[in-house]
Amino acid sequence: MISVENIRDNFPILSQKVYGKSLIYLDNAATSQRPLSVIDFQESFSRECNANVHRAVHSLSGIATDLYESGREAVRSFLDAEYKEEIIFTSGTTASINLMAHSFVEAFCARGDVIVISQAEHHSNIVPWQMAALRTGIEVKVAPINRDGSIDLEELREILKDKRVKLLSITHISNVLGVVNPIQEIVKIAHNQGVKVLVDGAQGVVHSLISVRETDVDFYAFSGHKIYAPTGIGVLYGKRELLDIMPPFMGGGDMVDTVTFEKTIYAPLPLKFEAGTQNIAAVASLKPALEFAMQISDNDEFVNRERQIVEYVTKELNVIEGLTILGTATPKIPLFSFVIDGVHHEDVAQILDKMGVAVRSGLVCAEPLINSYGYTGIIRASFAPYNTLEEAQIFIKSLHRAISMLK
């Protein structure tokens, strides 16, 4: 059983020192650390199970295939999807959205049709659509957010009334604001207008359990490395009837049924979207990673501690003179982006680093959002379930010291 007391025993990386200080890792929104169950699994996969999947008849390939497919089943169960073949493996959220920007657009959009994104998107939910627009003549429209970081639902409703809108691609939780978007309500609004919804769950999947069936989202994308799995693995969930219509994004091995020099018949879902040899060990390690995540989300201790950390850090940041938090709406995850009058974000991050506190600074891949608040960069501290309240206290103390050095 993982508890708030013993969770850190699962993360050997957290016990190290940097510059002679205990490491306090608060860059979890960029990548989370991996528990022993995932580290050990990856090692034993390399030692005992490594082979290519799906085709060969030998024993090792059979084992690798079973583990690979058990990764798919773990994701299906985690997202509460109906069918296993609705789970497509990609290299990450970015690749999932790029797949959509090709295959969805090709299947469902004509020149002049519109894809709507929100103002709070990560670059990976902006650039693929801009590229699709250049390629296919679709248009990209931006739904605004309120100053507190919540989505402006009224404005969204208006924008979606345009009959040319075919897809709303929106973040579940922004990597800058940490505010949870009301996905169920957003999906209802979109579906009322006949608009499909893709949710960028890169941050959302970590902090907010999602049931794709309950919310009725059409597509959901996330990355393994933000939820205890290795880098280089991601997921695109899509409703079967939609994925069936969509053409493949990449051609190659494993995604075909029959190939002749004249014509190729594609494999059925999900392999149609998984051309080439996949990141097999990483797919398989989604199983221990998501099991770990489930244990945490089932445990009220962690929910309580997360709430404590949100309350404590919000309160402490608010008393710092000249400090502004971006994203104050609720519900909010323990992710805090802020700016301080007269103090540069890079300076703060560098000083904190020398105190052992790892935070992110800069534009954090959301330049349009940060610019819309009138800033050239922010400082971001993002907590994971293995971060303690004591670490939050050291972070606040270190921040005070950094500011006094810099001011």
Place this chain on the structure above:
Amino acid sequence: MTLKEEEIAIVEEFAMFDEWLDKYEYLIDLGKNLPIIPEDSKSDDKLIKGCQSRVWLDSKFEDGKLFFQADSDAIITKGIIALLIRVYNGREPQEIIDSDFSFIEKIGLKDNLSPTRANGLVSMIQQIKLFANEYR
């Protein structure tokens, strides 16, 4: 002092700090004392944009020597700029071409000059070198 001697002097100054934070205190002081370049010199053609801090660099060539003025919106970057100016300002082009900027690494600030840091300093050094090459 020659360029080389100035570099050695800086490395010796930094060797006195045992603590990382003391080193940064010193850089912050240097940054705060670096003369601010006038706003009209901070035009976009002198701006080196980065994801982190921005750097403005103004260079001129007079009497066979190169002169630099620079500024940044971040104070630690400004501190490093102050060191670079101390070493490279008023030098002949050949002196700059012959130098390898390795003193930054020797004082433990290599990370600040990593190309992936995207804070304008790397481009600043490249521009100093380019400028020196132009007038060699």
